[in-house]
Amino acid sequence: MLQERPSSQIRAPLSLLAIFVVIALLQLVPLPPALWTLLPGRGAVVEGYRLLGIPLPWLPLTLAPNVALSSILWLLPAFATLLGVVVLGAFRxxxxxxxxxxxxxxxxxxxxxxxxxxxxxxxxxxxxxxxxxxxxxxxxxxxxxxxxxxxxxxxxxxxxxxxxxxxxxxxxxxxxxxxxxxxxxxxxxxxxxxxxxxxxxxxxxxxxxxxxxxxxxxxxxxxxxxxxxxxxxxxxxxxxxxxxxxxxxxNLFGAQTSNVELSRQTSFALTFRAARAYFPIGSGTGSFQPIYHLQEPLASVTTTFMNHAHSDWIELLLETGIVGMAFAGLFLTWWVARLRVIWHAEExxxxxxxxxxxxxxxxxxxxxxxxxxxxxxxxxxxxxxxxxSGVRPYTQRSRLPSSARHLSL
Structure with missing residues (x-):
């Protein structure tokens, strides 16, 4: 059951959630060739279609649309949990x-x-x-x-x-x-x-x-x-x-003598290099693996692969560029504001x-x-x-009339 009058605390987290979903969905919108070819890092895609002799199609911003969609759906448990707390008040x-x-x-x-x-x-x-x-x-x-x-x-x-x-x-x-x-x-x-x-x-x-x-x-x-x-x-x-x-x-700060290609030193360096190549738009949600494979030296390619950058922040920079960083800054601003409110409360x-x-x-x-x-x-x-967020659990009002409640008390 929804809370009768949503409090002001609900608006900020829900707004952040809405912005996040809009950013993810906009990356799935097909763009005309005259537009997406102007985006940074798309030269290799254009060259691939040219070598195959295929006319340039309409493509979305993300270079991995199928993975991007699954990434959005994969976050449904987190979305449902947040909504269950701030909207339904379904928690203790x-x-x-x-x-x-x-x-x-x-x-x-x-x-x-x-x-x-x-x-x-x-x-x-x-x-x-x-x-x-x-x-x-x-x-x-x-x-x-x-x-x-x-x-x-x-x-x-x-x-x-x-x-x-x-x-x-x-x-x-x-x-x-x-x-x-x-x-x-x-x-x-x-x-x-x-x-x-x-x-x-x-x-x-x-x-x-x-x-x-x-x-x-x-x-x-x-x-x-x-x-x-x-x-x-x-x-x-x-x-x-x-x-x-x-x-x-x-494997980030120490000297690497084995498995250098799988260390965080290598992962961070190659991901940063890719992020610069696709900045400021980014390579799109879910595109880390194909983009990272393009950055790896052929001599280091084995049956073991890097599934993520091993840094959510760096991977966010690669995939969403300046928009993702702006969203992260907005989120951290809200987080710090809530920290101050929580710590300065009377109780x-x-x-x-x-x-x-x-x-x-x-x-x-x-x-x-x-x-x-x-x-x-x-x-x-x-x-x-x-x-x-400051919301409180939903409690159903008593259906007894006021006189009955006073009598019970």
């Missing part, structure tokens, strides 16, 4: 947090079986064998889910402790939450994602700082609070720097704060991977945006 914040925590713990359990039991426990044929991928095919995506779980578990703990009626129940809650944190920590270790471990430090510290400061017994002076924030930032930066420049074999919503931390973790991980191009994580991201 505590229920969402509980589901995220439960699914994450189950994913860690499956990951442990994968590490111990071998290939029989993996859910996909093409996957990262030897590490815990859980419900996913890519270990980095399972690491993203673990990162998202941390702030929601902290928010769930803060809410349950606030509702606890005795010291015994509070102690039981702390014990269960501590056990869940231990499982998540083990999950990050057996997952072996460097980005997951590096981002786990700022996510955990940020969650602790956010939900500990709200307790009356933990209130400190302004100077102490600022010192704690500065210390958290410094420790987080040190952890990320250690992962980037440490001897852990990361901050813990689950909205958890959503802010979770979306920040996903966007940071997207710099070096592609979590938002998986249906599960994009749906989680959309749910977090719904929680950030």
């Amino acid at each position: 914040s505590r229920g969402i947090a509980a589901v995220i925590v439960a699914v994450t713990l189950a994913s860690v359990a499956i990951g442990a079986l994968q590490v111990i039991g071998g290939t029989s426990a993996y859910l996909y044929q093409i996957t990262n064998h030897g590490v815990a991928v859980g419900f996913f095919a890519n270990a980095n995506h399972n690491a993203t889910l673990l990162l998202v779980c941390i702030p929601f578990l902290a928010a769930l703990q803060a809410t349950l402790l606030k509702r606890s009626g005795s010291q015994r129940s509070a102690s039981a809650i702390r014990l269960l939450v501590a056990a869940a944190y231990a499982v998540i920590f083990v999950g990050l270790l057996i997952n072996s994602s460097l980005a997951g471990i590096g981002l786990g430090v700022p996510v955990a510290l940020g969650s602790w700082l956010t939900f500990t400061r709200q307790r009356p017994a933990a209130r400190r002076s302004l100077v102490a609070q600022r010192s704690l924030i500065c210390a958290t930032v410094l420790v987080s930066l040190a952890a990320l720097a250690t992962i980037m420049i440490g001897p852990f074999g990361n 901050p919503d813990p689950f909205a704060q958890a959503a802010v931390i979770a979306t920040a973790a996903i966007m940071l991980h997207s710099v070096v991977d592609y979590p938002l191009r998986t249906a599960a994580l994009s749906a989680v991201f959309a749910t977090c945006l719904g929680l950030m």
Whole structure:
């Protein structure tokens, strides 16, 4: 059932969703040859038709229209999740947090079986064998889910402790939450994602700082609070720097001696080169793979191929050009505005704060991977945006007349 009078908070996320869909659909509109041949990077397409002796047809902006359509349809779960939260109000914040925590713990359990039991426990044929991928095919995506779980578990703990009626129940809650944190920590270790471990430090510290400061017994002076924030930032930066420049074999900053053609150094360099060639319009949604294959040296082409740029932001630049970057800037402006509103509220919503931390973790991980191009994580991201929007769950009004309600009271 739709909310009777949509609040103003709904307009911004729905407008962003509408803009995103319009950008994607416009790339499927056929253009006359006199127009699409003027777009950057289309010279090879024109040459191909000339060599075949075929007249130039009407073509859309994207160079991979079939994949572009499937990419739009693939985002339907995320769209439905966002609409379910902001329009229908079909959610309970505590229920969402509980589901995220439960699914994450189950994913860690499956990951442990994968590490111990071998290939029989993996859910996909093409996957990262030897590490815990859980419900996913890519270990980095399972690491993203673990990162998202941390702030929601902290928010769930803060809410349950606030509702606890005795010291015994509070102690039981702390014990269960501590056990869940231990499982998540083990999950990050057996997952072996460097980005997951590096981002786990700022996510955990940020969650602790956010939900500990709200307790009356933990209130400190302004100077102490600022010192704690500065210390958290410094420790987080040190952890990320250690992962980037440490001897852990990361394939972005370290020296590459093997599988150079599959490293992020190579992927980022070739994708940036292609993005410059197709700027400012871009090569079109879903066109990464054919465009990337044109950039690869023939000597490096093997049976293993690069399915994505391993950076959602760089791939967005390649496929959508300046329009996609403008949309990203618009989205980040809304995200920062909502962050300020959520943190400056008289009574901050813990689950909205958890959503802010979770979306920040996903966007940071997207710099070096592609979590938002998986249906599960994009749906989680959309749910977090719904929680950030400020809408409240829909509650059906009582059908009793006012006099009956007063009598009942």
